[in-house]
Amino acid sequence: MEISYLYTKARTEFGKQVRFGDVEAHGVAGVYPTKKLDADYVVRRHNKFLADTKPPMQQSSINTERLQVANTGMVHREGGWPREIDPTDKADVNRFRKKAEKDETYKSSVIALTPVICQAMRQNNTVDIYQHFFDEDKASYGAEVPMARGLASFSDPASRADPHTGVASSSRPVCALDWHPDGPSTVAAAYAVTAFQDARHFDARLTRSSFIWDVLSPNEPKHELKTPSPITALKFNPKAPETLAGGCYNGLVGVFDSRDNADHPCMTSVLEHSHTDPVYAVQWAQAKAHNVCVTASSDGRVLFWDVRKISQPTDEVLLESDSRQTGDEAFVLGASCMEYNPEAGAHKFLVGTEQGVVGQVDMRNRKKNGGVGFFTTGPGKHLGPVNSIQRNPVHTKFFLTVGDWSARIWAEDLKTPVLTTQFSSAMLAAAQWSPTRPAVFFTARHDGSIEAWDLFWRYDEPALVHQVAGARGDLTCLAVSSPNGRLLTVGDTAGNVHLIEVSEGLAAVGGGEKLAIGNMLEREFKQEKLLEHKAKEARRAVLELEANAKAQATQTAEDEKAKVARAKKKGKGGGKDGEESVEALLRRVDAAFMAAVKAAEAEEGGA
Numbered sequence: 307m308e309i310s311y312l313y314t315k316a317r318t319e320f321g322k323q324v325r326f327g328d329v330e331a332h333g334v335a336g337v338y339p340t341k342k343l344d345a346d347y348v349v350r351r352h353n354k355f356l357a358d359t360k361p362p363m364q365q366s367s368i369n370t371e372r373l374q375v376a377n378t379g380m381v382h383r384e385g386g387w388p389r390e391i392d393p394t395d396k397a398d399v400n401r402f403r404k405k406a407e408k409d410e411t412y413k414s415s416v417i418a419l420t421p422v423i424c425q426a427m428r429q430n431n432t433v434d435i436y437q438h439f440f441d442e443d444k445a446s447y448g449a450e451v452p453m454a455r456g457l458a459s460f461s462d463p464a465s466r467a468d469p470h471t472g473v474a475s476s477s478r479p480v481c482a483l484d485w486h487p488d489g490p491s492t493v494a495a496a497y498a499v500t501a502f503q504d505a506r507h508f509d510a511r512l513t514r515s516s517f518i519w520d521v522l523s524p525n526e527p528k529h530e531l532k533t534p535s536p537i538t539a540l541k542f543n544p545k546a547p548e549t550l551a552g553g554c555y556n557g558l559v560g561v562f563d564s565r566d567n568a569d570h571p572c573m574t575s576v577l578e579h580s581h582t583d584p585v586y587a588v589q590w591a592q593a594k595a596h597n598v599c600v601t602a603s604s605d606g607r608v609l610f611w612d613v614r615k616i617s618q619p620t621d622e623v624l625l626e627s628d629s630r631q632t633g634d635e636a637f638v639l640g641a642s643c644m645e646y647n648p649e650a651g652a653h654k655f656l657v658g659t660e661q662g663v664v665g666q667v668d669m670r671n672r673k674k675n676g677g678v679g680f681f682t683t684g685p686g687k688h689l690g691p692v693n694s695i696q697r698n699p700v701h702t703k704f705f706l707t708v709g710d711w712s713a714r715i716w717a718e719d720l721k722t723p724v725l726t727t728q729f730s731s732a733m734l735a736a737a738q739w740s741p742t743r744p745a746v747f748f749t750a751r752h753d754g755s756i757e758a759w760d761l762f763w764r765y766d767e768p769a770l771v772h773q774v775a776g777a778r779g780d781l782t783c784l785a786v787s788s789p790n791g792r793l794l795t796v797g798d799t800a801g802n803v804h805l806i807e808v809s810e811g812l813a814a815v816g817g818g819e820k821l822a823i824g825n826m827l828e829r830e831f832k833q834e835k836l837l838e839h840k841a842k843e844a845r846r847a848v849l850e851l852e853a854n855a856k857a858q859a860t861q862t863a864e865d866e867k868a869k870v871a872r873a874k875k876k877g878k879g880g881g882k883d884g885e886e887s888v889e890a891l892l893r894r895v896d897a898a899f900m901a902a903v904k905a906a907e908a909e910e911g912g913a
Contacts, residue, residue, distance in 0.1 A: 387399075387402070388402070392594070392595065392596070394545075395594070450809060450810070450811035451809075451811075452758055452760070452769045452770040452808070452809055452811055452812050453770070453808070453809040454756070454758070454770060454772040454794075454806055454807065454808045454809065455806070455807055456774065456775045456776070456804060456805070456806055456807075457521075457793075457805045457806065457807050458521065458524040458804075458805040459524065459776050459802055459803070459804050459805070460495070460519050460527075460802065460803040460804075460805070461801065461802050462477065462478055462480075462497055462517075462800075462801030462802070463517065463526070463527060464478065464497070464512070464513040464515060464801075465477045465478065465800075465801050476499075476506040476509045476511070476512050477799070477800045477801045478497040478498060478499055478506070478512070478801050479497070479498070479499065479500070479779075479782050479797070479798070479799040479800075479801065480495055480496070480497055480782055480783055480797025480798065480799075480801060480802070480803055481496050481497065481498045481500055481538050481539070481782060481783060481797070482495070482496035482537070482538065482539045482540050482783055483495055483496075483783050483784070483785035483795050483796075483797055483803065484540055484541055484542055484785060485542075485785055485786075485787045485788060485795070486542055486547060487542055487543075487544045487547045487788070489789075490521065490787035490788070490790060490792075490793045491520065491521055491522070492518060492519070492520055492521070492528065493518070493519050493521065493785065493787075493795050493803070494516070494517075494518045494519075494531075494540050494542065494550060495516060495517055495518075495519060495795075495797060495803050496516045496536075496537040496538060496539065496540050496552065497515070497516050497517075497536065497537075497801060498516075498536035498537060498538045498555055498584075499512070499536070500538060500555065500584060514532065514533060514534070514535060514536045514537075515530050515531060515532050515533075515569075516530075516531040516533075516536070516537045516540070516552070517529065517530055517531065518530075518531065519803065521793070521805055524805075529564070529569070530569045531550075531552065531562060531569060531571075532570050533552065533554055533558070533560055533570075533571060533574075534554070534556070534558065534574075535554040535555045535556040535558060536554065536555045537552040537553065537554055537555075537560075538553055538554060538555050538584045538586060539553040539585050539586055539587055539588045539601075540552040540553070540588060541588040541589060541590060543590050543596060544590060545590070545596040546596050548563060548564045548565050549561060549562070549563055549564075549613070550562045550564070551588050551590070551599045551601075551613070552571070552588065553581075553584070553585025553586070553587070553588050553601050553603070554584070554585060555584045555585075556577070556580075556584070557577070557580040557581030557582055557583060557584065557585060557603060557605075558574055558575050558577060558580050558581075558585075559574070559575040559580060559581075559585065559588075559599070559601055559609075559611060559616065560573065560574045560575070561573045561574075561599070561613045561616060573613060573616045574616070575611065575616050575617065575618070575619075576617050576618060579617065579618035579619060580609075581601065581603035581605050581607060581609065582603075582605045583603045583604040583605035583640070584603060584604060585601050585602070585603050586602060586603060586604060586641060586642050586643060586644075587601065587602040587603075587641060587642075587643050587644035587657075588600070588601050588644075589601075589644055589645070589646040589655070590646075591610070591646060591648075591652070592648040592652040595614075597612055597613045597614050598610060598611070598612060598613075598620075599611040599612075599613050599616075600644070600646065600655065602641035602643075602644040602657055603640070603641060604640035604641060604642065604660060605640065606624060606625045606626070606638035606639055606640050606641065607622055607623070607624055607641075608622070608623040608624075608625065608641065608644070608655065608657065608667055609621070609622055610622070621669075623667050623669075623676060623677060623678060624638060624676060624678070625638060625639045625640075625641060625657060625659065625665055625667075625678055626638050626639075626675070626676065626678065627639065627680060627683075628675040628678075628679075628680075639659040639660070639661050639663060639665065639680075640659060640660040640661070641657050641658070641659055641660075642658050642659060642660050642691045642692055642693065643657070643658040643692055643693060643694055643695050644656065644657050644658070644695070645657075645658075645695045645696050645697055645705065647697045647702055649702050650697055650702035650703070650718075651668075653668060653669040653670045654666065654667070654668055654669075655667040655669075656695050656697070656705055657695070658691070658692025658693070658694070658695040658707060658709070659691070659692060660691040660692075661687075661691075662687045662688035662689060662690055662691060662692060662709055662710070663680050663681065663682075663683050663687050663688075663692075664680070664681040664687070664692060664695065664707055664716065665678060665679065665680045666678070666679045666680075666681070666718070681716065681721050681722070682721045682722050686714075686721070686722040686723050688707065688709030688710050688712075688714070689709070689710035689711075690709050690710040692707050692708070692709045693708050693709055693734065693735055693736055693737075694706070694707065694708045694737045694738065694784075695707045695708075696737070696738055696739055697739075698739055698744055698827075699739055699740075699741055699744060700744035700820050700823075700824070701744060701823065701824050701827055703717055703718050703719075704716065704717050704718075704827050704831075705718075706737055706738075706739060706747055707723075707737075708734045708735075708736060708737035708749060709734070710729075710733065710734070711729040711730045711731075711732070711733055711734060712726055712727050712728070712729050712730070712734070713726075713727045713734060713737050713747070713749055713759070714726045714727070715827070717827075717831045717834075719831075719835075720831060720834055720835060720838070721838070722834060722838065724827065724830045724831050724834055725761075725765060725827075725830060727759065727765070728766065728767070730749075730751060730757070731753070732751040732752045732753035732755075733751065733752045734749050734750065734751055734752075735750045735751065735752055735780065735781050735782050735783065735784075736749070736750045736781070736782070736783045736784040736796075737749040737750070737784065738784055738785065738786045739786075740786060740791045740812065740813065741786060741787075741788040741789060741791045742789065742790065742791035742813050742814070742815055743760075743762075743791065743812065743813065743814075743815050743819065744815075744819065744820055744823045744824075745760055745761040745762035745763075745819055745822075745823045746758060746759065746760050746761070746762075746769075746812055746813075747759050748786060748794060749768075749784070750781040750782075750783065750784040750796050751781060752780040752781065754773060754774050754777035754779070754780065754781060754798070755771055755772060755773045755774060755781075756771075756772050756774060756781070756784070756794070756796060756806070757770065757771050757772075758770035758771075758772070758808065758812055760812070761823060761826065762816070762819050762822065762823060769812075770808075770812070772806070774796060774798075774804050774806065775804075776802065776804065777796075777798045777800075777802065777804060778798060778799075778800035778802060779798045779799035779800045780798060780799050781796050781797070781798050782797050782798060782799055783796065783797045784796050784797075790813060791808075791812075791813040792807055792808055792810070792812075792813045793805065793806070793807055794806040794807075794808065859898060862898045863898075866894060866898075
């Protein structure tokens with residue numbers, strides 16, 4: 307059946323604008339059922355079906371089990387000597403060799419290793435993989451602009467949010483940093499809240515652990531250090547790098563050994579024989595067995611420990627002032643930092659105190675004030691606690707201190723500083739010399755930036771001021787890597803350790819720099835020594851003038867009194883006139899005394 311619809315339109319309506327509108331619905335055509343067509347159709351059975359616009363597919367995801375990756379390594383040293391043998395001691399080495407050569411298996415072991423060693427020697431002689439080309443061409447970094455850049459940031463794992471509860475612990479400041487002696491690959495960081503009566507001490511979630519980081523994997527720490535109390539100071543043993551000593555907030559001292567692969571200290575001191583205040587400095591002293599550890603605390607004591615038997619200290623030094631030199635009552639100064647360099651003397655220690663005074667401990671001069679001596683307690687001292695102290699790596703006679711807003715360079719034989727930097731806009735928290743350049747030192751400020759001072763260039767302003775990216779809070783400590791001197795680590799109050807790389811010009815020593823810096827420091831030292839000598843002579847002259855004036859006034863008074871006595875004896879000027887003459891003599895005596903005193907003061911002002 308064909309359906310058609312006739313659409314008519316007048317001729318006059320063509321070409322007009324089309325306007326659409328709403329009309330009522332009406333049927334145009336329809337197909338109605340009829341019985342004539344029933345024979346042509348088959349009745350279909352009823353079917354049920356669903357019509358949906360959604361696609362007949364679904365999306366799902368699944369994760370495989372996470373693979374934990376850990377970096378491991380093995381440290382091999384020359385000879386593979388036993389723990390009790392010191393490879394640097396020839397006597398120990400010869401004694402061990404004689405004992406080993408008498409062993410029956412020694413000869414057979416040597417014969418078995420001979421082919422392997424010969425093959426390795428032939429390979430080394432064929433190609434020198436460590437050959438350096440163009441050694442005579444040394445780059446010059448004199449015209450290079452000092453630069454620094456951040457490489458990585460290590461956040462305190464204890465302050466991260468718990469993956470199950472989503473609750474994060476309170477942040478802990480980084481209070482100490484120390485690089486591993488074998489190279490710039492491992493750094494130890496101590497985390498502790500050192501503020502007295504801080505609310506974070508009462509946080510049950512606050513952990514006491516400190517960590518050792520690998521600079522190549524900043525996501526997770528390499529090793530965890532667990533102690534009964536938070537570690538406030540730590541130091542690797544430079545002669546036995548597998549040993550680390552740490553001082554705790556409650557005064558305990560613990561020793562860790564990486565060979566044990568344990569997170570707890572292998573030895574810990576006894577609380578009754580330890581410090582009564584937090585330990586703020588740890589150093590390893592020179593000894594035959596490399597087993598002497600020295601700690602300093604704000605309780606005013608410097609304790610010496612034998613790590614083989616650390617139950618109690620072997621010696622003690624009290625940082626007490628000498629009343630005979632100061633003229634005041636003796637008092638104890640609390641230690642805030644300490645420096646030890648065996649090249650300057652294996653028996654000498656430098657100590658910075660909370661009172662801003664620098665002290666020196668000489669273990670060979672215990673008869674004089676217990677071996678303790680202090681530098682100036684007057685205008686030359688810092689206006690706040692001494693936060694860092696370190697000797698120059700080349701010219702060990704001079705050392706650097708940081709406190710308040712300035713850094714100062716001192717000499718051992720001078721009680722006042724040789725050089726003082728200009729006051730910074732923020733307080734300084736730490737400082738350290740460059741291990742490669744004797745003219746460069748770095749400082750960390752409370753405003754989150756570090757300064758690089760180059761004395762070979764100028765010493766009236768820093769050569770570089772770098773804002774540490776990502777620093778959340780004040781900087782607290784600083785450590786420079788050795789031996790290249792290009793990597794720095796700084797810690798902040800939020801528990802972050804920032805790894806920074808400085809340009810080659812701040813690490814590569816130039817020609818003649820060591821001699822030039824030595825001459826400059828010696829020149830400043832001699833100048834300060836001369837000024838100190840002139841000040842002593844001026845004070846001595848003033849004292850002599852005051853003594854002469856007093857003696858002259860006393861003699862004049864005695865002469866006038868003698869005249870009065872003779873006048874009374876002879877009866878001259880009796881009565882009222884005699885009394886007036888005595889009063890006139892006394893007035894003359896007072897006038898002469900005052901004139902002598904004024905003359906002495908005038909000479910003192912002129913001097």
